[in-house]
Amino acid sequence: MSDLLDATGLLVPHHRLIDLHEDSVRPGAGPTKIETIAQTDDVVRRADELQYEHHEGPCLQSIHEQETVYSPDLSHEQRWPSWARRARAELGIRSVLGLQLFVGPTSLGCLNLFSDSPEAFQADQRVSALALASHVAVAMAAEQNHQDLNSALVNRTIIGRAEGMLMQRFDISADQAFAALVRISQDRNIKLHLVAADIAEKGIRPDLFD
Numbered sequence: 001m002s003d004l005l006d007a008t009g010l011l012v013p014h015h016r017l018i019d020l021h022e023d024s025v026r027p028g029a030g031p032t033k034i035e036t037i038a039q040t041d042d043v044v045r046r047a048d049e050l051q052y053e054h055h056e057g058p059c060l061q062s063i064h065e066q067e068t069v070y071s072p073d074l075s076h077e078q079r080w081p082s083w084a085r086r087a088r089a090e091l092g093i094r095s096v097l098g099l100q101l102f103v104g105p106t107s108l109g110c111l112n113l114f115s116d117s118p119e120a121f122q123a124d125q126r127v128s129a130l131a132l133a134s135h136v137a138v139a140m141a142a143e144q145n146h147q148d149l150n151s152a153l154v155n156r157t158i159i160g161r162a163e164g165m166l167m168q169r170f171d172i173s174a175d176q177a178f179a180a181l182v183r184i185s186q187d188r189n190i191k192l193h194l195v196a197a198d199i200a201e202k203g204i205r206p207d208l209f210d
Contacts, residue, residue, distance in 0.1 A: 034063055034109075043091050047114060050087060056080040057087075062098035062110045069098035070126065073118040087114075095120040099129055101137035108137050155193035162196035169204050184208055 036048045051057030057080050062069045071077045072095050077084040087093040095115045101108040111133045113121065121129070159181065166177035181199075185192040199208070 034060065037109075043093070044112075044114060047087055047091055047093060047112075050083050050090075051080075054080070054082040054086075057083040058096045058098035059110050059112050062100055062112075066100055068100060068130070069096070070121065071096050072121070075118070092116045094118045097121045097126060097129060099133040101133055111136055155196075158193055158200055159196040162199040165199060165204060 036045070039045050039048070047057075048059070051059055058069045058071065061067075061079065071079070071084070074084040074088045074094055074096070087096075093114045093116060095118050097113045099111045099113075101111060111129075113129060115121065159178075162181060163174055163177040166172065166180055167174060170177075170180075172180075181192060181195055184190075185195045188195070
């Protein structure tokens with residue numbers, strides 16, 4: 001993601017204070033967990049910490065309300081008074097642009113740009129930043145899909161190993177072995193791949209079928 005932050009700096013010249021937030025819980029899945037997954041420097045890191053500390057700020061508003069947030073001058077910002085005051089006084093931040101990251105209907109997070117100048121993000125720069133935000137969102141979605149695929153492949157390999165052990169021990173078919181894993185998973189209220197990992201690591205024990 002650092003390459004994408006560099007690209008944002010090129011598209012929005014002279015404003016290199018950038019960070020990227022991931023909304024790791026999707027709408028409808030309970031309380032939103034927000035974490036910073038990339039940032040350009042310590043000023044941005046501290047700006048994030050202040051948002052989390054005060055429970056207010058451009059990133060939080062952008063993610064919770066699923067909207068683009070623009071503040072041309074924090075000296076006059078009333079939406080996040082505590083954060084704006086400290087960001088301006090302690091970090092020298094004067095303007096901020098927060099952009100939602102969407103892929104279809106799914107919100108993935110927020111891209112924030114900060115500047116030490118007021119009125120820093122003019123209309124043409126905001127358009128460029130919006131265009132880049134769409135590319136960042138696609139890249140994040142692709143990375144998540146890649147991770148999900150890798151995880152699925154690992155889990156399938158572990159389940160296959162456990163199936164093989166059950167087939168050999170009890171002289172049963174692959175379907176019967178998988179059904180046994182499912183039954184253990186349901187009886188113990190443990191995810192199937194964790195049951196399989198336990199068998200693959202510790203072997204087949206009598207207590208598995210209690």
